[in-house]
Amino acid sequence: xxxxxxxxxxxxxxxxxxxxxxxxxxxxxxxxxxxxxxxxxxxxxxxxxxxxxxxxxxxxxxxxxxxxxxxxxxxxxxxxxxxxxxxxxxxxxxxxxxxxxxxxxxxxxxxxxxxxxxxxxxxxxxxxxxxxxxxxxxxxxxxxxxxxxxxxxxxxxxxxxxxxxxxxxxxxxxxxxxxxxxxxxxxxxxxxxxxxxxxxxxxxxxx
Amino acid sequence: xxxxxxxxxxxxxxxxxxxxxxxxxxxxxxxxxxxxxxxxxxxxxxxxxxxxxxxxxxxxxxxxxxxxxxxxxxxxxxxxxxxxxxxxxxxxxxxxxxxxxxxxxxxxxxxxxxxxxxxxxxxxxxxxxxxxxxxxxxxxxxxxxxxxxxxxxxxxxxxxxxxxxxxxxxxxxxxxxxxxxxxxxxxxxxxxxxxxxxxxxxxxxxxxxxxxxxxxxxxxxxxxxxxxxxxxxxxxxxxxxxxxxxxxxxxxxxxxxxxxxxxxxxxxxxxxxxxxxxxxxxxxxxxxxxxxxxxxxxxxxxxxxx
Numbered sequence: 001x002x003x004x005x006x007x008x009x010x011x012x013x014x015x016x017x018x019x020x021x022x023x024x025x026x027x028x029x030x031x032x033x034x035x036x037x038x039x040x041x042x043x044x045x046x047x048x049x050x051x052x053x054x055x056x057x058x059x060x061x062x063x064x065x066x067x068x069x070x071x072x073x074x075x076x077x078x079x080x081x082x083x084x085x086x087x088x089x090x091x092x093x094x095x096x097x098x099x100x101x102x103x104x105x106x107x108x109x110x111x112x113x114x115x116x117x118x119x120x121x122x123x124x125x126x127x128x129x130x131x132x133x134x135x136x137x138x139x140x141x142x143x144x145x146x147x148x149x150x151x152x153x154x155x156x157x158x159x160x161x162x163x164x165x166x167x168x169x170x171x172x173x174x175x176x177x178x179x180x181x182x183x184x185x186x187x188x189x190x191x192x193x194x195x196x197x198x199x200x201x202x203x204x205x206x207x
Numbered sequence: 208x209x210x211x212x213x214x215x216x217x218x219x220x221x222x223x224x225x226x227x228x229x230x231x232x233x234x235x236x237x238x239x240x241x242x243x244x245x246x247x248x249x250x251x252x253x254x255x256x257x258x259x260x261x262x263x264x265x266x267x268x269x270x271x272x273x274x275x276x277x278x279x280x281x282x283x284x285x286x287x288x289x290x291x292x293x294x295x296x297x298x299x300x301x302x303x304x305x306x307x308x309x310x311x312x313x314x315x316x317x318x319x320x321x322x323x324x325x326x327x328x329x330x331x332x333x334x335x336x337x338x339x340x341x342x343x344x345x346x347x348x349x350x351x352x353x354x355x356x357x358x359x360x361x362x363x364x365x366x367x368x369x370x371x372x373x374x375x376x377x378x379x380x381x382x383x384x385x386x387x388x389x390x391x392x393x394x395x396x397x398x399x400x401x402x403x404x405x406x407x408x409x410x411x412x413x414x415x416x417x418x419x420x421x422x423x424x425x426x427x428x429x430x431x432x433x434x435x436x437x438x439x440x441x442x443x444x445x446x447x448x449x450x451x452x453x454x455x456x457x458x459x460x461x462x463x464x465x466x467x468x469x470x471x472x473x474x475x476x477x478x479x480x481x482x483x484x485x486x487x488x489x490x491x492x493x494x495x496x497x498x499x500x501x502x503x504x505x506x507x508x509x510x511x512x513x
Contacts, residue, residue, distance in 0.1 A: 062223070072216045080223055087227035091234050098238040174335050 007149050014153025017202055020119055021161045022195040024133055027119030031162060032187055041166035045159030047110035049152070052123050054092065055085040056151035059124035060144055073128075081124050089115045123154040165194065245297055246274045252293040253283055273298065281306075284381070308381035308396040310363070310374045314349035315406040315467070315483075317369020321345050321420035337390035344419040347409045349393055355385035365479075376473075376480040402455035403448060405430075406483070407467040410444040417465065424467040430459035439468075461486045 018024060021031050034044045059081045067073035067080060093111050097104045114120060126132050127147035130140050142150060169187055177186050250270040261282045263269045272278035273294060280295040327342035329335055333354040336342070341350045351370040356362070363378035364385060374385075376399070386394040393408055407424035409416045416423035424445040431441055438452035439459050446459070446468065460468040466485045473481035 066219055066223070070215045070219050072212060072219055076216050076220060079220060083220070083223050083227060087231055090231055094231075094234050094238040098240055174330050174332060176330060 007146075010146060010149050011153040011156070012204075014150050015157035015160065016198065017204060019157045019161055019198050019201075020122065020154050021158055022191070022198040023202075024122075025195075026122045026133065027117060027158065030114070030117060030119070031165065031191070032184060035162055035166040035169055035187070038163065038166045038170055041162045043106065044110050044114070045162055047107045048114055048117075048119065048158055048162075049155040050107065051085075051089055051111065051114055051117075052120050052151050052155040052158075053148060054088055055081075055120050056124050056127045056147055057144070058084045058088050060127055060142075060147045063128040077125065077128070078121070081121060085120060085124065086115045119154070119158055123151045126154075127151055161194070161198075165191065168194075243274050246270050248297045249273050249294050252290055252297060254290065307399040308383070309376045309379045309399045310355075310381070310383070310385050310394050311397045311401075311404055312349060312355075312372050312374060313393045313395060313404075313406060313408040314347075315369075315371055315422055315469075316343070316345055316348040316420040317367070317371045319369060320422045321348055334388070334390045345409060345411075345423065346419075347391060347393075347411075348407075348420060350391065354388050354390070355394060358384045358388045360384065373479065375478070377478075398450050400455075401448075401450045401453065402471050403453060403457055403460055403468065404471060404483070405439075405446045405448055405468050407465075408445050412444045416444065422465050422467055424463075425465060427464060429462040429464065430468055433458045433462040457486050461488060 014020075020026050021028070030044060030048075034040050062080055062084050063073055063077065067076060089111055093104070096107070122133060127142055127150050130142060130150075165187075168190060172186055172190065181189070246267075247270075250267055253266040253270060255266045261269050261278070261284060263272055263278070263282075266283075269278065269282050273280055273282055280298050280300060281291040283290045283294070322344045323342050324344040325342050327336050327339070327350075329339070331352055333341075333350040333352045336350050336352055340346060343350065349371050351366065351372065355372055356364040356366070360382065361378045361380055363375045363380075364372055365375060366372050381396060381399070383396050386396050391408070397404070405424060407420075407422065409420065409423040411419065411423065412426035414425075416425045426441045426444045426446070428441050428446075430439045430446050435456065435458060436452045436454055438449045438454070439446050440449070441447075448459075455470075457470045460466075460470050469483040469485055471481055472484050
């Protein structure tokens, strides 16, 4: 298996086959909370891709250079990751506030919101413990680049589904839906059907 | 028990905490953005509920806008006069009275004056009808479905037998939800003391405008010339009143050839708080005096049945 193909599979698998929202059902709160309108979900998606990638890179370093050598990773990874990711997001927020006000305006309100969003923490955790949330116990460790690629995959999968779903919900607003299903109930039903559809990706390329 | 694990955990977590805290402390110095201290003071005075009624994303943006001079000190609708007074004190200006707003619908082209081009049959919503252009010949007029009435939290929007939406100014709280939802942008939030209204937003001019609606604003600019205060201007084919300049003299309504400018006369006993009248015509004699609108304010079904 060539290197490039391996990275593609990693990316594709993280984004679509094991989609964080529809297959693993992590981060359902922003999934239903932000998907009201296409505009906010776009802003959210960009911020999530940005924050997740950064979060994983620092978590990977914290895990591989501090927690694992000290042997405390097994029970200390959640507080450490939250601490590291929250500080990093704060830091980056300060930097872009100073250096790029337009970027800050575009992402500003989402950055603190998703600091340690469950999706961000899940991506960080899975990038150091592959298969953790699927209870697969894969005895394999991602290298730094691999973990970044994996996280970008997760974030892209998140964004893809969030944007698709927001577009869908904007249409549902106008659809003749029975009164009792309006709003969140129909969104959950739609999400379930979406999820069924995404299960069809399992098995692609023999994954 | 392995005590080394305990101190390792404590040291690593404390180490992370101290290190990251230090980095953040240095960064907050290095990347400090000079913020006007008044922004924080104003933010302190605002309700901080981030309701968004001011049209800005949250109270912080509102505070920044106030300090930058882009927004009036009375920007916070949720806070009311108290907050406005406090913000005014911080900014060193008199807040003045918070002028309440009411919704005004810029269309009066009912069934009898504005013909239908086609029959719209579909989702009973203006936003949906707008996607296919609606059924009315006038592409700018009120679609007469129920989006604004549905979104109104106080049921202030009703519709008359002409199929045109009306605002009950007694009930209207000026929240602006209807203004946001109207797909044709016909609903404007106007000061509650405004009396003269252009009741049309047709971008068509002249014959083209009257061809699709008998009471359309033709963009003739007579009102512009009649206005002593330079408060009314024709742009995009229809007249718009600047309520900061308007003195409610009604001169424009008196010269309007299609009666699309009308004067709102408040009546205390009136169920809707008043009604539109057309003042005595000045120049073009022979225009019959007409009373537009009625006051029964029925709540009927919500669809134009043709």
